[in-house]
Each structure stands twice: as structure tokens, then as C-alpha cells.
Amino acid sequence: MKGSHQEGTKHESGGSLAKWLLLTALLVLIVLKTGFLPQLTRFREIRFIEGTDKIVQKVSSFGLGSARWEQLQYDTEKPEAVKDVGAPISKLTCNLSDYYSDTCAMEGDLRIHGISASVYVVSSSTFQPENQTITVRPYTRKWEQATMSRIREVSMRSTAPAPYSFVIPPKCTVRHDVPAVIFSAGGCGTNFFHAMTDLIVPLYITAHEYNGHVQLLITDYKPEWVTKFRPILAALSKYAAIDFDADTAVRCFPSAHVGLVTHRVLGINPALSRNGYTMMGFRDFLRSVFSLQRPWATPISRSSGQKPRLVFVLRRHSRALTNEDDAVAAMTDLGFEVVAALPEDVRDMARFAGVVNSCDVMVGVHGAGLTNMVFLPHNSTVVQIIPWGAMKWPCYYDFGEPVPDMGLQYVEYEVTAEETTLKEKYPRDHPVFTDPLSIHRQGKTWATFLEGQNVTLDIERFRGVMQQVYLSITTE
Ligand SMILES: *[C@@H]1O[C@H](CO)[C@@H](O)[C@H](O)[C@H]1NC(C)=O
Ligand SMILES: *[C@@H]1O[C@H](CO)[C@@H](O)[C@H](O)[C@H]1NC(C)=O
Ligand SMILES: *[C@@H]1O[C@H](CO)[C@@H](O)[C@H](O)[C@H]1NC(C)=O
Ligand SMILES: *[C@@H]1O[C@H](CO)[C@@H](O)[C@H](O)[C@H]1NC(C)=O
Numbered sequence: 001m002k003g004s005h006q007e008g009t010k011h012e013s014g015g016s017l018a019k020w021l022l023l024t025a026l027l028v029l030i031v032l033k034t035g036f037l038p039q040l041t042r043f044r045e046i047r048f049i050e051g052t053d054k055i056v057q058k059v060s061s062f063g064l065g066s067a068r069w070e071q072l073q074y075d076t077e078k079p080e081a082v083k084d085v086g087a088p089i090s091k092l093t094c095n096l097s098d099y100y101s102d103t104c105a106m107e108g109d110l111r112i113h114g115i116s117a118s119v120y121v122v123s124s125s126t127f128q129p130e131n132q133t134i135t136v137r138p139y140t141r142k143w144e145q146a147t148m149s150r151i152r153e154v155s156m157r158s159t160a161p162a163p164y165s166f167v168i169p170p171k172c173t174v175r176h177d178v179p180a181v182i183f184s185a186g187g188c189g190t191n192f193f194h195a196m197t198d199l200i201v202p203l204y205i206t207a208h209e210y211n212g213h214v215q216l217l218i219t220d221y222k223p224e225w226v227t228k229f230r231p232i233l234a235a236l237s238k239y240a241a242i243d244f245d246a247d248t249a250v251r252c253f254p255s256a257h258v259g260l261v262t263h264r265v266l267g268i269n270p271a272l273s274r275n276g277y278t279m280m281g282f283r284d285f286l287r288s289v290f291s292l293q294r295p296w297a298t299p300i301s302r303s304s305g306q307k308p309r310l311v312f313v314l315r316r317h318s319r320a321l322t323n324e325d326d327a328v329a330a331m332t333d334l335g336f337e338v339v340a341a342l343p344e345d346v347r348d349m350a351r352f353a354g355v356v357n358s359c360d361v362m363v364g365v366h367g368a369g370l371t372n373m374v375f376l377p378h379n380s381t382v383v384q385i386i387p388w389g390a391m392k393w394p395c396y397y398d399f400g401e402p403v404p405d406m407g408l409q410y411v412e413y414e415v416t417a418e419e420t421t422l423k424e425k426y427p428r429d430h431p432v433f434t435d436p437l438s439i440h441r442q443g444k445t446w447a448t449f450l451e452g453q454n455v456t457l458d459i460e461r462f463r464g465v466m467q468q469v470y471l472s473i474t475t476e
Helices: 010-014 017-034 040-045 060-076 192-210 223-228 230-236 279-289 324-334 343-347 349-357 368-375 392-399 436-441 445-450 459-473
Strands: 055-057 091-095 103-113 118-122 133-136 154-158 180-184 215-219 250-258 309-313 337-341 361-365 381-386 409-414
Touching: 091 133, 091 154, 103 133, 103 180, 180 192, 192 230, 192 279, 192 368, 215 250, 223 230, 230 279, 279 368, 309 324, 309 368, 324 337, 324 459, 337 349, 343 349, 343 368, 349 368, 361 368, 361 459, 368 381, 368 392, 381 392, 381 459, 392 409, 409 459, 436 445
Parallel strands: 118 154, 180 215, 180 250, 309 337, 309 361, 361 381, 381 409
Antiparallel strands: 091 103, 103 118, 103 250, 133 154
16 A cells, blocks of 8 residues: 555545546446446546646556557547647756755656656656756765665656657556655665765755655665654655655656755755755754654753763774773763763664753764764754874764754864774874874775774863863853
């Protein structure tokens, strides 16, 4: 029943008796002229273009034999309808010059066939012979070739208005009366940072305006991804997402987006958003999806004996803190109530969203776990620990720059050469220490500085930074 549940209600219920009388008359005519008796199931699939009496669809089970059916339809249609047959009814606009993603928007008579990754834009006013097929990979990391090569291409095939069209688009088997949004889940795996920045925020920008009345079609469908993000997907669309690549139906939609709009890492630029969306609004949306209780973090009075809560996001395989117990002790000693979160605690998104929302501060070494800052109450504080290796800028790009627009405060703790376990592997005169940028230039950033080190915090220095945070969020 995927996606087809809205079919068969709207048009009939809104349709006039006259339409049905006409349809019945038409079928009688066909039966009389051909001796061909359409079956009930087929009958159900016949639809009208809204506002006209023109029949546009037959059932796919007619297959190519439908040519005869189509001919009959022309014979029996009202003369007024016949003269619109050649009028352009669709429109396609693509933006293939954006840095992050290629996107197309279209409306009219759209027929979407997932298994062949095709979108037919029928009788298009924007038809040009030189670009009758436009292909995009609907993912938001256009500049990253390795990622994009894993993304399935979707083709938009425009047909010219009759009588110039030589392409016969497939017949609709399912008709939807809401817009379609087609995107790939193939680029990110379950990495929470990529899921959020590459997909969830862009989906919000693209699909939230439809208020749930939108059908998501996912290419490179990953069941575990869809399961993990189901609460968010369900808040964006009241229909179950369709596994595009396995979908043999020909689905007709009044409008569609192929590809998701994105503005920047974990961010929304309200000036670029048609609806003036903001990251604050996005975070409010998430708060409602997960029924989070705290919209705002409010200053805590030190004399009241209350403690600000701090979630300490811990890593295990790389960029782990070798002295995390000492760090916890130092922060507890300063007056924080520390909630240590191991990777397994973070995995259950809905549960962890609640934990994060109960806190006033999030602390962690650069990594995907920090993405959970999206669940913090407004005006709480994020402390990013930046590992050794000229990593300040790239780390800031992911988890620093986006923070103010989320309505959060940002503090950085940059690890020195003394605090990295790299000093056990490399002598101090090695380029890892003397010229870390040269390691970046050799393309070894990931292996050396992200996968290759753990961090031993200088507890006294760390304590000083955290004391400032403590004072900033508390009052007398
Ligand atoms: C197709 O090409 C024409 C000109 O070459 C251009 O004006 C038009 O915008 C293109 N259409 C799409 C959908 O890209
Ligand atoms: C396409 O995207 C670029 C970059 O985001 C933007 O500057 C441009 O205005 C867009 N073009 C259209 C037609 O929307
Ligand atoms: C937000 O937090 C900062 C300190 O982190 C504080 O100075 C400011 O008053 C807070 N603003 C609001 C509106 O609570
Ligand atoms: C970092 O620490 C973890 C244990 O928490 C260990 O398994 C891993 O090998 C260490 N990595 C490096 C690069 O030292």
C-alpha cells in the first residue's frame, strides 16, 4: 500500500456527478464500439486532470495494448477537450550551478518511474531539444567525487507538447495529489553528522513547507537509515517513504523536487530559504518531533545549590580522551553535574535527544557525536575540543560556525602538541609537529590527525576553560 493510499479518493469525492456520468457514457461507448469490457480494477484507475474533463490515465496492465484504448479515447472525447491536447502543461527548472547540489523543480504532468530512475515531464513548456534529458545525482556533496559516484542518477525526460512529441511517456499506475521529493540516502551511512547536514536539514528546507502533505521517494534506500530517522521523516511526510529503486509503479504527481536544497554545513540561510527558515526553527521542529521539554537554557543561581548539567560526549576508537575520568572529576569539582555519554548511549537518537535537551552544556572532542547539539535547549553552550594538527579551521567549519545560528554559545579548546598521543608515535621534529599543514597537503589528514590520535587533556588548562563556561551560565 506504500504511497498509494491517497489514491482514489480526492478526485472522485471532489468530482462532479457530471464527470461520472460522462465517464460512464464513455465506457458504454467503448464497450459498444469494441466489445471490450474494462475490468473493475482498471476502471478504478481512470483519472481526470483537475478542472478539465480530459481522461489522462489508464492502467498499466493495458501495457502497449493501450494504444488502441488511447485511440478510442480521442474518438470519444468532447471536442473542446481535444483542442487542448497539444497545450504545454508542464514546466521544469533546474539549478545545476550550486556548489552543494544539483536540484530540479517541476510541475504539471509528471510520471515517476523509480525502477528506471526516470521522471517524465510530459508536454513541457520548458522543453528544449538539447536538454530533453537532464540527469542529476540527488545528494548534497556535489564537490566530493567519491561520494557522488555512489549516488544513483535520476533522469528527467521532458517531452515536447503535442504534436511534436515522439516520446510516449508511460501510463500512470498510481496518482498522488501531493508533491514528490526525490533524494538519495546513499552518501552518508549512519554517520549522524552527515545524516543531519547532508539530508535532514536539506529535507527540512525542501519539504517542511508542505506540512506533511508530501511524498518522499528515496533512491539508494537504506532500511536502517530510514528506521533510524523515521520520527523525523514521519514529521516531514505523513506518507511512508518509498524505496525508489525498487518501485515498479508509474507514479503521477502534480509537482516534484529532485535533489535537496542545502545552504551550508549544519545551517540554513534564511535569505536563501523561500520560507525564511532558520536553524532556530529547525531546532524547534526537532524539539517537537522528540517531545523535548526545554526550549531554553536559563542561567542557574549558584547559591540555590542547583547545578548546571553538562553532557560529555566521549569517543572510543580515535580522538578518545585518555584521561576522561580526570576531566569528569575536574568538571564535577567546578560544580557541573556531568552526564558521560559513550557511543552506545548516543546511538539511540530519540533517547539521547532527551538527555541532551536536559543539559546546559555539551563538551566533546571534534566528531559526529557533537552533532547532537541540535537537541540542546537554546542558549546553551557547546565546547569543542580540537585535536592536534592544524585542525582549528576544519573543526570550526563543522561545529563552530554553525553554532551561533542555532542560538547556542560556542567555546573552543585547542589541544597542544603536549596533549596528543601522536607524541608517542612521532618525534617532536617530525612534520606532524613542525609542519602539520604539510600532512594535510599529502592527503593524510584523516589517517594522521583524525583516526591517528587520542588526547590527554592538560587538566589544569581544561579546568580554566570550563570554569569560564561555568561562570557564564550561572549567577550568584
Ligand atoms: C534547457 O536549455 C535551455 C537553453 O539551452 C535553457 O534555457 C533551459 O533553461 C534549459 N532547461 C533546463 C530545465 O535546464
Ligand atoms: C542557482 O544556484 C546558485 C548558487 O546557489 C544561485 O546563486 C543562483 O541564483 C541559482 N539560480 C537559480 C536560477 O535559482
Ligand atoms: C545566554 O547565555 C549567555 C551566557 O552563555 C548569557 O550571558 C545570556 O544572558 C543568555 N541569554 C539569554 C537570553 O538567556
Ligand atoms: C585510542 O584509544 C583507544 C582506546 O580508547 C584505542 O583502542 C586506540 O587504539 C587509540 N588510538 C590511538 C590512535 O592511539
